[in-house]
Amino acid sequence: MREQALQRLRDVFGYNAFRGNQADIIEQVAGGGDALVLMPTGGGKSLCYQVPGLLRPGLTVVVSPLIALMDDQVATLKELGLRAAALNSTVDEQGQREIAASMRSGELDFLYMAPERLLKPRTLQFLQTLNIALFAIDEAHCVSQWGHDFRPEYLQLGQLAELFPDVPRMALTATADERTRQEIIQRLKLEHAACFISGFDRPNIFYRIVPKDKPRQQLLSFLAQHKGNAGIVYCLSRKKVEDVAAWLMQQGHPALPYHAGLASELRASHQRRFLNEEGLIMVATIAFGMGIDKSNVRFVAHLDLPKSIEAYYQETGRAGRDGLPADAWMAYGLQDVLMLNQIMANSEGDERHKRIERHKLDAMLALCEITTCRRRSLLAYFGDVLEEQCGYCDNCQDPVSTWDGSEAARMALSTVYRSGQRYGVGHLVDILLGRDNEKIRTAGHQHLSTYGIGKQLGEQEWRSVFRQLIARNLVEIDLDGFGSLRLTDACRPLLRGEEGLDLRKDVSKPASTPGRHAD
Ligand code: ADP
Ligand code: ZN
Numbered sequence: 001m002r003e004q005a006l007q008r009l010r011d012v013f014g015y016n017a018f019r020g021n022q023a024d025i026i027e028q029v030a031g032g033g034d035a036l037v038l039m040p041t042g043g044g045k046s047l048c049y050q051v052p053g054l055l056r057p058g059l060t061v062v063v064s065p066l067i068a069l070m071d072d073q074v075a076t077l078k079e080l081g082l083r084a085a086a087l088n089s090t091v092d093e094q095g096q097r098e099i100a101a102s103m104r105s106g107e108l109d110f111l112y113m114a115p116e117r118l119l120k121p122r123t124l125q126f127l128q129t130l131n132i133a134l135f136a137i138d139e140a141h142c143v144s145q146w147g148h149d150f151r152p153e154y155l156q157l158g159q160l161a162e163l164f165p166d167v168p169r170m171a172l173t174a175t176a177d178e179r180t181r182q183e184i185i186q187r188l189k190l191e192h193a194a195c196f197i198s199g200f201d202r203p204n205i206f207y208r209i210v211p212k213d214k215p216r217q218q219l220l221s222f223l224a225q226h227k228g229n230a231g232i233v234y235c236l237s238r239k240k241v242e243d244v245a246a247w248l249m250q251q252g253h254p255a256l257p258y259h260a261g262l263a264s265e266l267r268a269s270h271q272r273r274f275l276n277e278e279g280l281i282m283v284a285t286i287a288f289g290m291g292i293d294k295s296n297v298r299f300v301a302h303l304d305l306p307k308s309i310e311a312y313y314q315e316t317g318r319a320g321r322d323g324l325p326a327d328a329w330m331a332y333g334l335q336d337v338l339m340l341n342q343i344m345a346n347s348e349g350d351e352r353h354k355r356i357e358r359h360k361l362d363a364m365l366a367l368c369e370i371t372t373c374r375r376r377s378l379l380a381y382f383g384d385v386l387e388e389q390c391g392y393c394d395n396c397q398d399p400v401s402t403w404d405g406s407e408a409a410r411m412a413l414s415t416v417y418r419s420g421q422r423y424g425v426g427h428l429v430d431i432l433l434g435r436d437n438e439k440i441r442t443a444g445h446q447h448l449s450t451y452g453i454g455k456q457l458g459e460q461e462w463r464s465v466f467r468q469l470i471a472r473n474l475v476e477i478d479l480d481g482f483g484s485l486r487l488t489d490a491c492r493p494l495l496r497g498e499e500g501l502d503l504r505k506d507v508s509k510p511a512s513t514p515g516r517h518a519d
Helices: 002-013 022-032 046-056 067-079 094-103 121-128 152-165 178-187 216-224 236-250 264-276 310-317 334-346 351-369 375-379 406-418 425-433 438-443 461-470 487-497
Strands: 035-038 059-063 084-089 108-113 132-139 169-173 195-198 205-211 232-233 255-258 281-284 297-302 324-333 402-404 475-476 484-488 502-504
Touching: 002 022, 002 046, 022 035, 022 046, 022 195, 035 046, 035 178, 046 059, 046 132, 046 169, 067 084, 067 108, 084 094, 108 216, 108 236, 121 152, 132 152, 152 178, 169 178, 205 375, 216 236, 216 324, 236 255, 236 281, 255 264, 297 310, 310 351, 310 375, 334 461, 334 475, 351 375, 351 461, 406 425, 406 461, 406 475, 406 484, 406 487, 406 502, 425 438, 425 461, 461 475, 461 502, 484 487
Parallel strands: 035 169, 035 195, 059 108, 059 132, 084 108, 132 169, 205 324, 232 281, 232 297, 255 281, 297 324
Antiparallel strands: 402 502, 475 484
């Protein structure tokens, strides 16, 4: 079996060897067993059903939720000389009849379908008259009612177990948490499936997260190590994408902008150039990435904080697909957190939805502020355990120094409290530093007991204190959209002096220009 699989891999797909546990998965399914496959994006899930599909006689049915992805896969398979088709709303009647005819005469190897199409009684009846090699259910996490990709039709796919008892079924996904895994097994009736979990670790990616000071200068010094390399710089807004791309060009770095607001021809042309030319930097919003398959991206830089660890993992994961060393670099600051909070506050979602988004952002912030191995935390978030520190991230290579921030934290917390939990970081820092301005006088804050008690620290240091208090959930940002801070219950022991607090010393200690914000 393995011999045959390897031969197909070489002859049909043109690759030399299987990656990770592909061979085991293929053996299981080609031999008629069910499988649950958890593999990070880019890990090579497609081959896990395409090769067994070729080894087993009959038609392989692939369930996929996205038309764009289906068409992509079908085009790739056809280029390889395989017989593949997609049945979806973009196919007209005539096309559908042709596909059905080729299925009937056994002239099709792969059929891609959306679940709602497959589940039509007529389709199911028709499939029962054919010889089916295997069912592959892609993006299987869509069965999870708790996930953000929930598709009700996926719940019905469990029927396949009874209707096709002799046909092996496999579910594939890049989302690995335990709850989703259990839901997939239960809903898709995969109790007898062999479970294949691939490590989420990307050992060739070096993770570095720095506090934002002068972001453009920081980016330039980072890019100095990447002369001539292809990379992606992610920014939150379209305007910033344009500005940063133009500025990088001025600095002698070949850069292109990419965001959803560009004309579609221009966007397509930038994407093509990035894929085909060497050494280009794509400055992009998150609109850039889905389905980008360029193996020698040497770095991914973030000038703004992603809104979740999933997003961070996915975006940084576009670096180093070829397995050679690559960098994931990010500069983040308090402004990022405030900005994301404001976006969340203004979003349409209901309360529950906002709360979940908020927790995801908190986890992302915590990853930025930890003083221990980044990789270990990142993987832990996906339920993947790394026993040792990785030795290949910023915190492992340059251990972070900490300072006893208990006293400073108490001053900051009482300032939040005494000013009525209605002000943002800028004003709170003004109080602590004893600044005199109109807002202070209007509010009468020069009379607060904490006015001017924080002069031993500078503006930037206070901002760092507040950032870490937020990251540790000792204070929270009000969802009013103005960035006001409130105490949380978690800060009580610290305020009462029952607990202390170690804070991380920011690596780059800026010569702070009072009154100027980072970014
Ligand atoms: P996923 O669906 O898991 O995100 P894909 O199946 O699209 O990943 O595979 C990602 C890339 O890796 C594709 O370009 C694919 O051709 C390539 N790939 C997968 N398996 C192998 C292999 N064994 N050898 C070389 N390249 C591979
Ligand atoms: Zn590490």
